[in-house]
Amino acid sequence: MPRTITLSDGKKIPAIGWGNGTGGLGKSGQKAVDTGVLALKAGILHIDTAQSYYTEKETAEAIKASGLKREDVFVTTKISVTSNTKTTQEDIKRSVGESLGLLGFIPDLLLIHSPFVPEDGKIGEFWTHLEDLVEDGTLAGCSLGVSNFRPQDIEEVMKVAKIKPVVNQLEYHPYVITHLEPLLEAHEKYGIVIESYGGLSPVLRHPTGGPLKPVLSKIASKLSTESGTTVDETQVLLLWQxxxxxxxxxxxxxxxxxxxxxxxxxxxDLTEDELAEIEDVGKTVHFRAYKVHMTKDFPEPDLPTGE
Ligand SMILES: NC(=O)c1ccc[n+]([C@@H]2O[C@H](COP(=O)([O-])OP(=O)(O)OC[C@H]3O[C@@H](n4cnc5c(N)ncnc54)[C@H](OP(=O)(O)O)[C@@H]3O)[C@@H](O)[C@H]2O)c1
Structure with a gap:
């Protein structure tokens, strides 16, 4: 049975998801469909798409082409492109309607792609309009969440929320823990689960891998011996999450x-000692691959980059 994580509204989400927003898949058409089929056939039953990737239609096509049923796959989309950049109920209804049209079904989870999608000062209003769409049945059964929200953005939502955001999707790995400590406190307070992207950055994007690399390497080699398969450092990072x-x-x-x-x-599962070692080393470095969104008005710590 694939691992799942239970969200605050009781819904279970597969713990590992496959996104079609990177790797040149956005706007790629058939390549996004074909790769989606490969991911589903590999057994990853969770697809992360977004309006701004232009892969919503391809997400639905991949599910169909894989032979799986719609309900076998957890689908998340993210709202960012409104027909004009306003935040009225009509604008949001139209934008959500565009996603529903491309997907051909209601997603399991819908996120606001960044705190800068709503007009300035309108995060709360935007959230309320999304709640209305859940309540009037347009998004029946869909969980709501956010992405790239800083602590102050979470507070804006929570001031008005009748439906709590179940996740905050953001770049997350051991090298951003120190920066995100205030955000992690807000998540804890409101029962918000982290959904990571860029989670492999310490291994794939950091210029040297920094001090975490030998730790991940050591654990990977132990897991390889124990499992009789070749386990690499990227898998240890996924497992840690x-x-x-x-x-x-x-x-x-x-x-x-x-x-x-x-x-x-x-x-x-990693042992408590293995998890703690990854975190203790990770917290000594600050490295972020995706700078946009999360650094504005949310100062980064003055830590070495680990290069
Ligand atoms: N909400 C947001 O603002 C936001 C921002 C960015 C991304 N996302 C979402 O998150 C998804 C993932 O983002 P990400 O690409 O940054 O994630 P990531 O997990 O950090 O990196 C994925 C990359 O890792 C490589 N990879 C996977 N397994 C590997 C292995 N065993 N060894 C070496 N390389 C390996 C893949 O390249 P190969 O193709 O070469 O295997 C892929 O390009 C996106 O597609 C999107 O859905 C959301």
Missing amino acids: VCRGIVAVTSSTKAENLAKIAATEKLR
Whole structure:
């Protein structure tokens, strides 16, 4: 059974998801469909799409082409493109309607893609309009969440929320923990689950891997011996997230790496000592791959980058 994480509204979300917003899949048409089929056939039953990736239609096509039923796959989309940039109920209804039209179904989870999607000062109003769409049945059964929200944005939502955001999707890995501590407190307070993207950044995007690399390497080698399979550092990072109750949204366009992502599900949990070692080392460095959104009016810590 794939690992799942229970959200505050009781819905279960597969702990590992495959996103079609990176790896050149956005706007790629058939490539996004074909790679989606590969991911689903590898056993990753959770697709992360967004209006701004232009892959919502392809998400639905991949599910159909895989032979799976719609209800076998957890689908998330993110709202960002409104027909004009206003935040009226009509604008949001039209924008959500565009996503529903492309998907051909109601997603399991819908996120506001960034706190800068709503007009300035209108986050609360935007959230209320989304709640209305859940209540009037347009988004029946859909959970609501946010993405790239800073602590102050979470507070804006919580001032008005009748339906709580179930997740905040953001770049998350051990090298951003220190920066995000105030945000993690807000998540804890409101029962918001982290959905990570860019989670493999310490290994794939940091210029050297920093001090975490030997720690991940050591754990990967131990898991390889124990499982009799080849486990790499990216899998240890995914496993660390899942064991901490974080939904790991990753991606790949390659069958070999998709198989590794799926195989991560079958590995044993990391021990408390292994989890703590990853965090203790991670907190000594500050490295962020995606700067946009999360650094504005949310100062980054003065820590070494670990290069
Ligand atoms: N909400 C937001 O603002 C936001 C922002 C960014 C991303 N996202 C979402 O999150 C998804 C993932 O984002 P991300 O690409 O930053 O995630 P990531 O997990 O940090 O990186 C994914 C990359 O890792 C590579 N990879 C996977 N397994 C590997 C392995 N075993 N060894 C070496 N490389 C491996 C893949 O390349 P190969 O194709 O070469 O395997 C892929 O390009 C996106 O597609 C999107 O859905 C959301």
